[in-house]
Amino acid sequence: MQDWWKKATVYQIYPRSFNDSNGDGVGDLQxxxxxxxYLKGLGIDLIWxxxxxxxxNDDNGYDIRDYYSINPEFGTMEDFDQLLNEVHKRDMKLxxxxxxxxxxxxxxxxxxxxxxxxxxxxxxxxxxxxxxSAWEYDNNKGKYYLHLFSKKQPDLNWENPELRQRIxxxxxxxLQKGVDGFRxxxxxxxxxxxxxxxxxxxxxxxxxxxxxxxxxxxQEMHDEVLxxxxxxxxxxxxxxxxxxxxxxxxPNNREVNMIFTFEHMDLDHGPNEKWDYQPLNLVDLKExxxxxxxxxxxIGWNSLYWNNHDQPRVVSRFGDDTNYRYESATMLATCLHFxxxxxxxxQGEEIGMTNVQFPTINEYKDIxxxxxxxxxxxxxxxxxxxxxxxxxxxxxxxxxxxQWSGENQAGFTTGVPWIQVNPNHCHINVESDLxxxxxxxxxxxxxxxxxxxxxxxxxxxxxLIYREHPNLFAYKREGESETLTVYCNFSDQTxxxxxxxxxDILIQNYDNQASNxxxxxxxxxxxxxxx
Numbered sequence: 001m002q003d004w005w006k007k008a009t010v011y012q013i014y015p016r017s018f019n020d021s022n023g024d025g026v027g028d029l030q031x032x033x034x035x036x037x038y039l040k041g042l043g044i045d046l047i048w049x050x051x052x053x054x055x056x057n058d059d060n061g062y063d064i065r066d067y068y069s070i071n072p073e074f075g076t077m078e079d080f081d082q083l084l085n086e087v088h089k090r091d092m093k094l095x096x097x098x099x100x101x102x103x104x105x106x107x108x109x110x111x112x113x114x115x116x117x118x119x120x121x122x123x124x125x126x127x128x129x130x131x132x133s134a135w136e137y138d139n140n141k142g143k144y145y146l147h148l149f150s151k152k153q154p155d156l157n158w159e160n161p162e163l164r165q166r167i168x169x170x171x172x173x174x175l176q177k178g179v180d181g182f183r184x185x186x187x188x189x190x191x192x193x194x195x196x197x198x199x200x201x202x203x204x205x206x207x208x209x210x211x212x213x214x215x216x217x218x219q220e221m222h223d224e225v226l227x228x229x230x231x232x233x234x235x236x237x238x239x240x241x242x243x244x245x246x247x248x249x250x251p252n253n254r255e256v257n258m259i260f261t262f263e264h265m266d267l268d269h270g271p272n273e274k275w276d277y278q279p280l281n282l283v284d285l286k287e288x289x290x291x292x293x294x295x296x297x298x299i300g301w302n303s304l305y306w307n308n309h310d311q312p313r314v315v316s317r318f319g320d321d322t323n324y325r326y327e328s329a330t331m332l333a334t335c336l337h338f339x340x341x342x343x344x345x346x347q348g349e350e351i352g353m354t355n356v357q358f359p360t361i362n363e364y365k366d367i368x369x370x371x372x373x374x375x376x377x378x379x380x381x382x383x384x385x386x387x388x389x390x391x392x393x394x395x396x397x398x399x400x401x402x403q404w405s406g407e408n409q410a411g412f413t414t415g416v417p418w419i420q421v422n423p424n425h426c427h428i429n430v431e432s433d434l435x436x437x438x439x440x441x442x443x444x445x446x447x448x449x450x451x452x453x454x455x456x457x458x459x460x461x462x463x464l465i466y467r468e469h470p471n472l473f474a475y476k477r478e479g480e481s482e483t484l485t486v487y488c489n490f491s492d493q494t495x496x497x498x499x500x501x502x503x504d505i506l507i508q509n510y511d512n513q514a515s516n517x518x519x520x521x522x523x524x525x526x527x528x529x530x531x
Contacts, residue, residue, distance in 0.1 A: 005181075005232040005257060006301065006458055008045035009448045010095070010344045014309045015052055015074055016060065017401045018347055020413035027401070027412070029075035029083050038430070040090045042350060042441070043448035046232065047087060048095045048183050050309055052080065056106050058152040059130075059367055060309075060399075062097075062185060063104035067170045084178055093180035095232060100167050101189045102153040109166075110154055116163045117154045118146040124196050126204030131371040134204065146196075148189060148208065150367060158190045158217055171225045181232035184256065188214055188237040188248075209239040215247065218255040227254070234303055234342075235259045242295035249300025258301040258342060264288045265311060268318075275372060275389040280318055282490050286464055286473055293340055293462035302341030306332060307349045312397040316355035319524060320492055325352050325428075327524035330443045330509040334526040335473055335488040337447045338457055345444065347402050351433045352440040355397040356422045361387070365419050369394040403429040438511075446507055454506075454530075456484055471495055472521070485529045489521035496520050503531025 019031030029052065039047065051061035054069035061071065070077050087094045103109060109116045123135035123144045128151075135144040136151040146155045157163060171182070191211030199206060218235075226233060233256040235248060240259055248255050267284050270276025296302050306314035315321045319328025329352035337343050358364060361373050369390055376386045391397075396419065403425040404411030410425035422428075433441035451457050460477035471491035477484040484506065489495050497519040505513075508527040514520035521527070 003257075004230075005046065005342055007452060008093075008232075008342055009043060009451065010046045010048050010342060011039055011042070011044040012048045012050065012308055012344055012346045014050045014347060014399060016418060017399050017412075019402060019404070020415070020417070023414040024073075025413050025415040025417045026073045028073065029070070029079040033079075033083050033086050036086055036090055036092070040092060042345075042445055043452070044092060044345070046093045046095055046180065048344070049097065051097045051099060053099075056104055056152065058104070058150050062099055063102070063106075063150065063153045064099055065104045065106045066108070068173065081177070088178065093232075095181040095183055095234075096174055096179050097185060098171065098182035098187075099185040100156060101186045102147065102149060102155045105152045105154050109163075113163070114141070115160055116157055116166075118157050118192065118196075119143050120146070120196065124204065125198045125202045126196075126207075127202040130368050131375055146192075148186075155192075156190070158192075158213070159194065164217070164220065168221065168224045171221070172228075175225070175229045175231060179231075181234075183260075184233065184235045186238065187218070187235040187256075188240055188244075188259075190214065191217055205239055210237075210244055215253070215255065218248070219253070222254040233257050238262050242292050245292070246295055246300050249296060251300075258303045260303050260305065260308075261292060263292075275376075275393050277389065277392045280490075282470055282473060283468060286467065289339065290462065290464045290475075297340065297461065302339065303344060304336050304339050304341040305344040305346070306336055307346035307398060308344070309346070309398050310395050311346075312393055312395075313353055313355045314349070315352050316397070317392075318490065321352075321354040324492060324524045325354070326438070326440060327509055327522075329440045331488050331490070331524045331526040333440075333444055333447055334486065334507065334509070334528065337451060338475075338477060338484065338486045338528060340458065340460070340462055340477070343451070346398065350441050350444040351403065351428060351430055353400075353403060353428060354422065354424060355391060356400050356420075357391045358396075358420065359387075361390075363420050364390065364394060364396050366395045366399065369396060405429050405431040443507075443509065450506060454484075455479075456482060460484065466497075469495075472497070483531055485531070486526070487519065487521055487528070488526045489524055492523040494520060494522050501529065503529040506530050 015027050018027040019035050020027050021030035052070055052074045053064045054066040054071050055061045055063050070080050084094055121143050126134040128134040129149050134148055137144050147153050148155055188210050189208050191214040193207035235256040237259045245259050248259050268277055268280045270278050292302055314332055315329045373386055400422045401412035401417050406426045406429050409417055410421045433439035456477055456479045460479045463476040466472050466474045472495050473488040475486050499519045506528040510525050514522055
């Protein structure tokens with residue numbers, strides 16, 4: 001079926017933290033194979049696997065040493081082939097992470113092909129995403145190389161046609177093996193302004209985000225590789241607007257099927273940086289999602305997500321993970337899954353896993369978090385203030401091990417986990433969700449089934465209602481003969497809507513209606529009507 005990915009629900013696996021089969025404390029490919037029936041039972045169509053390539057792991061696998069080898073911590077290529085085969089046996093598909101903006105500095109290319117990377121005698125003023133300068137001096141060569149991320153992640157020079165061909169060859173190799181597509185890491189960074197000019201206050205993003213040849217490179221990649229396979233592509237594109245996305249995802253342009261936007265995930269960042277978190281303004285979120293829904297309608301396609309390996313847990317972020325964890329997790333899921341687009345579930349989201357609050361910096365592993373801690377320490381920021389920001393914002397919130405059971409180490413490993421398990425695994429885990437009559441897992445399963453059964457969720461028009469309400473996110477999905485109306489209470493207060501219930505209830509996260517003659521939404525309540 002053409003465009004099968006429009007009906008699909010995607011599940012992201014962060015392999016290191018998913019399931020450890022051999023007791024070394026690190027999740028692995030055999031561990032994933034053990035849990036495929038669990039994913040099939042949830043209703044997943046497409047698994048997105050975060051990088052499993054050979055890597056020194058400076059940035060948890062996003063620094064690739066060899067595109068054609070599996071990181072020994074995760075297993076072997078035989079294990080990968082078995083995983084792919086077992087996924088396909090269950091009528092699911094597998095999407096790889098494609099990281100081609102940069103490699104590891106331990107990649108053979110970095111040793112043998114200077115012209116595959118970006119070098120300058122004198123650096124410009126760009127800063128790295130992970131803090132500090134984006135340039136590193138190489139003593140052997142007597143010049144600097146560009147690294148928009150870690151200094152162990154030198155940026156590739158996409159101006160070099162031979163380099164591009166090497167990348168396309170590698171993509172062919174994986175697709176011929178049978179993988180079903182790629183999630184493309186920071187793919188809109190691959191085209192840099194050839195002059196590499198200084199950026200205002202060291203921010204060079206205007207010269208590497210959505211750069212001058214980006215559409216040419218993506219179209220070449222499509223024509224050379226992607227057009228030969230029935231595969232799915234999603235481009236991670238920080239700084240891309242809905243207007244940009246319309247160009248990237250319009251099928252006539254032969255670029256990518258959908259992109260990951262970051263706009264809605266930046267709305268609770270402070271004015272200066274993401275660590276200065278602030279409460280979400282729901283009106284801003286509604287307007288942002290409305291803009292994406294309208295701009296791409298009938299032209300491109302949306303990716304729908306709250307969580308991934310780079311984001312804190314949404315139930316802790318936009319919900320109440322203490323008093324209303326079930327209600328807020330299911331409400332947030334409903335709000336997202338009834339929008340137009342392809343929904344992504346990040347491991348543990350389907351059981352309402354929460355942020356973790358490690359008491360000291362020593363338990364944290366994420367390079368971005370550790371760099372930020374050191375920078376703020378050096379500036380004299382109080383330890384308690386830094387840890388508070390880390391508790392709310394750190395990427396490690398998403399990276400604690402998957403909570404399979406209430407047993408020791410959450411059933412993730414029989415050894416010592418690479419990062420500590422969240423202490424709340426005793427009551428938040430898969431085993432208890434599978435046994436509960438009402439659980440977040442079972443609610444997600446119902447949502448996924450509804451998307452498969454009701455075409456209107458995939459194809460209907462989006463219409464925002466109650467635009468200015470500070471706590472109510474409500475919208476309609478309109479078709480020719482029927483309408484869905486989705487109500488989501490983003491607060492712990494009861495909301496009275498001046499409307500009578502209208503139509504059949506498709507799904508709700510409370511047992512009954514608060515009132516038969518007026519729509520009343522209790523704390524974090526969601527209800528969807530079909531009429």
